[in-house]
Amino acid sequence: MNCKVLLLVLLLVGCSDLVSDDTLTDGPYVQMQVNQWEALWVCQGQRKSYRFPPPVQDMSIEKCGQAAQLSPLPASRPDVTYPAAEKLAVISDIHGQFDLFKRLLVAHRIMDAQGNWLFGEGGLVISGDVFDRGPKQTEALWLIYQLQQQAQAAGGKVHFLLGNHETMVLNGDLRYLNEKYEKVANLLNRPFARLYGEDTLLGQWLRTRNVLVKIGDMLFLHGGLHPELAREGRTLDDINQVFTGQLVEDQDQPRQGFARYLHKTNGPIWYRGYFKDPQASQQDIDLLKQHFGVAHILVGHTTQKHIRALYNGDVIAIDSGIKGGESGEILLVEGQKFYRGLLDGGRVSL
Incomplete structure (x- = not known):
């Protein structure tokens, strides 16, 4: 049966009578089974609950204005290292503020108003923390998922990296969850x-995301890399593999050793040492750059009023306070030039 026809004949199999808020709308949440x-x-x-045969190709589903484009999952985790891209857009800490996220992407022609990729062979990096705080994390996740497929088809790339809030939610830590999602779960x-x-x-898609990526001479991640990782001779592949290998902790076998370290204060999703005491020195940053073979380290997690450069431009802070729901910026990279992308579509040299 044609997928578009299938949408018209999906069988409604469950609809509870429970109503907590007649304006509450969210979803979809898609559970994967063998035969349906x-x-x-x-x-x-x-x-509302709908069951349908597994999609063998791209398929759109929608109910009450909440849509998702379903595509086959990749067979393996993405690479950690990529060649330099002609143009990049970088954003972090969306925290459920879908409207601001969309506004920035449209204003800078990363996508059109309908959510279609316009960035050609360019790359979009989302450095973690789509979850928590704001009321539209589901919409943001499905948009990123859709753009990832479209970018791939156009020769571009979407890199969605894990932040501390993705990791928290997958491990059942819901301290910062918007109250809307408590109602949804109920x-x-x-x-x-x-x-x-x-x-x-x-859920499967999130479990195949990386915690860092190197594109050309730039390293992207959520929190930062502690200088001792360079002193110990750790590689990006090692850090990523160990972190993601124990992304969701087994309560019967808690994380130990290096895996435990990476998921704690000095790990890549939590480290704030480029901003706060005990603060990394310029020598520490030089060591990180030399060891990992990069010229710039780009991080979110620690909120700034605007995107800003630190350590003589070696570190770029991209968490511009989108989580507040009132303002935000996106970093635009063209060759060796960096710009703050503003909500009105303007740009300011960094």
Whole structure:
């Protein structure tokens, strides 16, 4: 059956009578099974559940204005190292502020107003923390997932890196979850973390994301790399493999050794030593650059009023406060030139 026709004949198999808020809408959450998939939505305060055969190609699903483009998952984790790109856009710490995220992408022609990729062979880096705080994290995740597929087809690339809030949610730490999603979980009668379980499309996708990426002579990650990682001779592949290999902690076998270190204060999703005491020195940054073979380290996690350069431009802070829901910026890189991309589409040299 044609996928478009299938959308018209999806069978409604579950709809609860529970209504907590007649304006509450969210989803879809897609659970993957062998012979059928199930998509869950909350539509105006009611639970909706649809089952359909597994998609063998791209397929759109939508209910009450909440849509998703389903595509086959990649067979393996993305690479950690890529050649230099002619142009890059870099953003972090979206924290559920989908409208600001979309506005920045449209203003700088990374995509059009309908969510279609316009950036050609360019690259978009999202350096973690799409989850928590704001009320539209689901929309942001599906948009990134869709853009990833479109960029690949156009010869471009979307790199979505793990932040501390992705890691927290996957491990059931929901301290910063917007209250909307507590209601969603109750309406769907599932613990929230299970909506991103290993048997869900977005859950599997998140579990195959990296914690860092090197593009040309630039290193991107959420928090930062502690200088002792260079002194110990650690490689980017080693850091990424160990971190992601124990992304979700087994409670019966807690993380030990290097894996435990990477998931704690000085690890790549938590480290703030480029901004706060005990603060890394210029010598520390030079060591990191030399060891990992980069000219710039670009990080989010620690909020600034604007995107800014530190350590003589060696470190670039890209968390511009989008999480507040009122303003934000996107970093634009063209060759060796860096620009602050503003909400109105303007740009300012960094």
